[in-house]
Amino acid sequence: MHTIAATEFQHTTEHNVLEYNSNEFRPPIRIVASRQRRRTVAARLRSGVLELLVPSSMPHTERQQWAETMRRRIERRIQRSRPTDERLAERARTLNVRHFGGRLRWTSIGFADMVHTWGSCTFTTGAIRIARRAAGLPDWVRDYLLVHELAHLVQSDHGPAFHELENRYPLAERAKGYLMAVDVGASME
Numbered sequence: 722m723h724t725i726a727a728t729e730f731q732h733t734t735e736h737n738v739l740e741y742n743s744n745e746f747r748p749p750i751r752i753v754a755s756r757q758r759r760r761t762v763a764a765r766l767r768s769g770v771l772e773l774l775v776p777s778s779m780p781h782t783e784r785q786q787w788a789e790t791m792r793r794r795i796e797r798r799i800q801r802s803r804p805t806d807e808r809l810a811e812r813a814r815t816l817n818v819r820h821f822g823g824r825l826r827w828t829s830i831g832f833a834d835m836v837h838t839w840g841s842c843t844f845t846t847g848a849i850r851i852a853r854r855a856a857g858l859p860d861w862v863r864d865y866l867l868v869h870e871l872a873h874l875v876q877s878d879h880g881p882a883f884h885e886l887e888n889r890y891p892l893a894e895r896a897k898g899y900l901m902a903v904d905v906g907a908s909m910e
């Protein structure tokens with residue numbers, strides 16, 4: 722017998738594990754079971770989360786095997802195109818020129834292990850950190866994280882003056898919505 726939930730909903734999210742290894746980027750996996758899907762399995766990387774689309778008839782153990790196979794494939798792909806600290810700093814320099822007239826100065830910039838936040842800027846020292854898991858985000862969303870932290874070099878709070886700086890990045894609002902959808906628990910500092 723089908724339960725009411727099983728007949729009413731086409732998709733069910735089984736789990737969404739947000740775990741990150743400090744040494745490598747492991748995308749969290751979300752398994753989406755669909756009654757419309759027949760035998761084939763598809764995977765896509767969406768907002769840093771690996772979505773695995775499986776037929777709802779597929780047994781649990783088989784889903785897990787597919788999840789691991791796809792994760793390994795995606796990890797290899799990410800590893801090859803992974804943004805490094807150098808590329809992050811280079812990107813910050815570009816955004817500084819584009820949106821702040823090249824006037825901003827910082828002491829260091831790089832990826833760091835952060836679980837609950839996407840980025841941080843230490844106003845007093847001028848050190849900017851971007852969460853390592855942001856490496857899996859689309860470039861335009863990561864650019865927003867950088868602009869946000871760069872703006873903190875000028876304004877430490879989130880007041881109107883800060884928002885004027887942040888909104889110099891045209892996709893700021895869209896990126897904020899994107900990040901909210903990805904990770905409800907994370908916030909910006």
Ligand SMILES: [Zn+2]
Pocket residue numbers: 869873879909910
């Ligand atoms: Zn902030």
